[in-house]
Amino acid sequence: MRSANWSIIIALYLFLAGIASAAFYGGTLAEVLSGGKYRRLTLWGNIIALPLIVVGLLLLVVDLGKPLSFWHFIVSNDFVPMVNISSVMSQGVWFLSFFAILLVINLVLFLTGSDSLRRIISYIAAFFGILVAGYTGVLLTATSVPLWRATPFLGMLFLLSATSTGIAALVLGMKARRDTDEELMHLLDKVDVKVIVLEILAIIALMIGMAAWAPSALQSLVAGRYAVAFWLGVVFMGLIAPLAIEYREMRIGKATPGAVTLSAVLVLVGGFLMRYVILYAGQVG
Template identity: 45%
Template sequence: MMHNVTWPIIIAVYLFIAGVGVASFYTGMLANLFSGGRYEKMAKYGSYIAVPSIIFGLLMLIADLGRPLFFWHFVLTFRPTSTMSLGTWLLTVFTITCGIYMLTWLAEEEFARSLPILPMFAGKMGLRKICGLIALPFSFGIAGYTGVLLASTSAALWNSTSYLGLLFLISATSTGMAALMLVYIWKEGDLDVIKKLAKADLIVIIFEVIVLIMLLASLKSNAPQAASVILSGSYAVFFWLGIVVVGLLLPFAVEIYELLTARGHVVPKLTIPALAGLSVLVGGFLMRYVILYAGQV
């Protein structure tokens, strides 16, 4: 059954942070798995981004509900036909399994030796692999879940297209790669890995543009008034300038420049991927902001 919904700005922030977190996790996890263990640092950094992001997002969500017991009701009662119940369980299982996965990495940091309990997770490679593999499908589910939740409402912008879940998943993947890129710029300065992340993000951006066009075409056909709110109405500036220019065209252009001018940079070599990463994050947040709020107009 469809229902009306009105969400405040805190929900847009939560959706953005959760998407960045889970996508950072599955990007690092998959890169390490398919490379035969060559990207362990990326997997580690992905978990370091994911767990705090999800926990912070959950706290924001509980604070917005204003009734913590309401949240625990969803945790303790699983209803597969309820999108809210499904989302709560996705978050709960992911937080637990990815949390243990992160602890196995954290326990190997130098500072962990002097801490209580944490050293017991050191060297637990089997536990790390099991928890990582369990968390992986849940991370994909969380990344695309918002689109499913929005589609269950009565808002024309949300329920008139079947591409919302896919768009949120692809957008989250791009922001997760951007977050990892920025962490590598800050911690490692490993230009080779940064360029590989930029190349992968370039491909993801192309898919994001394709899905966004498909979504807008679907909206113009099924809910033209809802489409006009985004394309020429009160959210047009955020869409065209924020999402299209800053979030898609700018990182696409600077990542192409980075890949085509590998040597002889006029600007410092890490400035360009940093600009791309930041613009992707800005565009990713505005994507959620515009879709969430234009749907409530």
């Protein structure tokens, strides 16, 4: 089990990988559950995910310092493809690589109109997207840092946060494309409300684990150096405010354009800060 002293580059990588994976599997799930009605969400998820995953991989290379070190997670010294089952980092690099390749294939199939094959590739890519979203939390639990090992729910927290930020990215993508489908916006609001509630429960479980296994990190998180970023950024901006906005939208039965945009932006800000504070508070004491 390794120790860790990771930089803000890793926080940004975790954030981008989460958005990318969830934007795609969220779009794919919407297409499947709607019987193809929301097929365009898979395309938008693909368009959002591909550049973010590429940037994420580049950030990993930069953080390693030596670009050739990246390839050691994929191939042996003899350049033979290799998966190190005992290395969470190696597994993650393979997940990311497969996901990126499948996104390229899926986008090509979209452009060529090969819809039957494209749907199959979408399902496979969505599966790898879920693995990427959960892996970003599991990667931290594989270290010796007490906060990150304090609860088995860290992977679930990152998966839920990724799902919420992915939905936010899809909403902003719709706004950028001037898609005014209120029914779809309302549906995304309803899903995100449920995801945010589960995310709050996962954070509570994390804090209970921290109280037992990482009290100094918990102190830093809730009352110390990272308290403002946690309470104002993660809890209020990233969870409570979007939950209140989206719940109101559900109650009135329609999506207000300005409120939807504000909620999506707040979710993205909170999603990044959640990774930032967990990454840095975990390295305290």
